Amino acid sequence: MALTCTDLRGTLPLLAQGKVRDVYTLSSDHLLFVATDRISAYDVIMKNGIPNKGKLLTALSEFWFTTVLKDVGLNHFVSSSMEFLPEKLQKYSAQLKGRSMVVKRLKIFPVEAIVRGYLTGSAWIEYKKSGTVHGIRVPEGMVESQAFEKPLFTPSTKAAQGKHDENIHPDKTAQLVGHEYAKEIEKLSLALYTKARDYAAERGIIIADTKFEFGLDEDGNVVLVDEVLTPDSSRFWLSSAYRAGRSQDSYDKQFLRNWLTESGVKGRPGIVMPDEIVLETSKKYHEAYELLTGSEWKET
Numbered sequence: 001m002a003l004t005c006t007d008l009r010g011t012l013p014l015l016a017q018g019k020v021r022d023v024y025t026l027s028s029d030h031l032l033f034v035a036t037d038r039i040s041a042y043d044v045i046m047k048n049g050i051p052n053k054g055k056l057l058t059a060l061s062e063f064w065f066t067t068v069l070k071d072v073g074l075n076h077f078v079s080s081s082m083e084f085l086p087e088k089l090q091k092y093s094a095q096l097k098g099r100s101m102v103v104k105r106l107k108i109f110p111v112e113a114i115v116r117g118y119l120t121g122s123a124w125i126e127y128k129k130s131g132t133v134h135g136i137r138v139p140e141g142m143v144e145s146q147a148f149e150k151p152l153f154t155p156s157t158k159a160a161q162g163k164h165d166e167n168i169h170p171d172k173t174a175q176l177v178g179h180e181y182a183k184e185i186e187k188l189s190l191a192l193y194t195k196a197r198d199y200a201a202e203r204g205i206i207i208a209d210t211k212f213e214f215g216l217d218e219d220g221n222v223v224l225v226d227e228v229l230t231p232d233s234s235r236f237w238l239s240s241a242y243r244a245g246r247s248q249d250s251y252d253k254q255f256l257r258n259w260l261t262e263s264g265v266k267g268r269p270g271i272v273m274p275d276e277i278v279l280e281t282s283k284k285y286h287e288a289y290e291l292l293t294g295s296e297w298k299e300t
């Protein structure tokens with residue numbers, strides 16, 4: 001069964017609800033992130049969910065935080081274990097176990113720290129029009145999905161819910177967060193992306209681009225927050241299917257997108273996915289987890 005919505009009966013205050021995650025205030029300095037099995041495509045959330053998706057994505061974020069990216073700066077991860085949670089939450093383990101994560105609550109910088117290794121999506125659209133990516137000049141004659149010589153830091157504003165983020169030139173980050181933090185965020189973003197990209201490449205996955213968020217801790221450190229390097233926050237491509245000069249299939253959502261388009265319901269709210277689409281999509285999340293972590297998924 002998929003879990004599409006959490007309900008802790010007022011035990012904790014709900015701080016925010018995103019497309020996928022329900023975020024609760026655990027204490028003055030900790031938050032509880034709960035990744036549901038909700039899935040969105042073309043900006044709308046489906047009515048039914050993908051069983052285990054929230055657990056797989058939580059486990060994947062935890063994997064990056066605690067292994068590959070552990071030594072690239074600080075991150076907000078504290079624990080994903082039920083034992084860490086207070087007694088009053090234990091009775092909600094069916095909703096929380098395996099899909100929740102305690103993190104340090106930080107002051108979030110108002111910038112989406114996007115790193116792009118490949119020319120695709122909105123960057124490709126801008127490049128075709130003006131030869132630039134977020135206003136940065138890039139070499140002429142590049143084709144769609146081609147790798148940049150070096151990854152680009154291409155931030156965007158962090159828009160309020162329901163609004164679209166706006167792509168900005170990296171130099172404009174300083175106006176949002178100040179010069180010193182802007183430099184630090186760019187440096188960390190590129191280092192994190194490069195480390196993850198090289199790791200994933202050896203396992204058959206291209207991380208075409210990704211989005212990081214950062215917060216500030218009480219000691220003035222810039223800390224990696226949010227989810228990291230999941231199919232929801234990144235563009236993954238299968239290396240074996242990759243070919244430059246055309247668009248690439250979405251790693252996890254291609255079945256769903258095709259079905260929505262073919263059924264003429266793309267962009268319509270309240271859509272129920274048929275079992276077959278749920279199953280195919282679910283397989284992709286399992287596959288991403290297993291390829292990247294190198295270990296078999298075990299349901300907790």
Ligand SMILES: Nc1ncnc2c1ncn2[C@@H]1O[C@H](COP(=O)(O)OP(=O)(O)OP(=O)(O)O)[C@@H](O)[C@H]1O
Pocket residue numbers: 016017018019020021022023031076103104105106107108161213215225226227
């Ligand atoms: N350690 C942290 N401390 C405080 N806030 C955090 C921390 N980590 C992440 N956040 C914030 O928590 C929120 C998580 O929201 P979530 O990503 O679920 O939804 P959203 O960003 O509003 O929408 P979307 O579903 O499109 O991502 C984000 O605003 C993020 O900046």
Ligand SMILES: [Mg+2]
Pocket residue numbers: 018
């Ligand atoms: Mg978000």
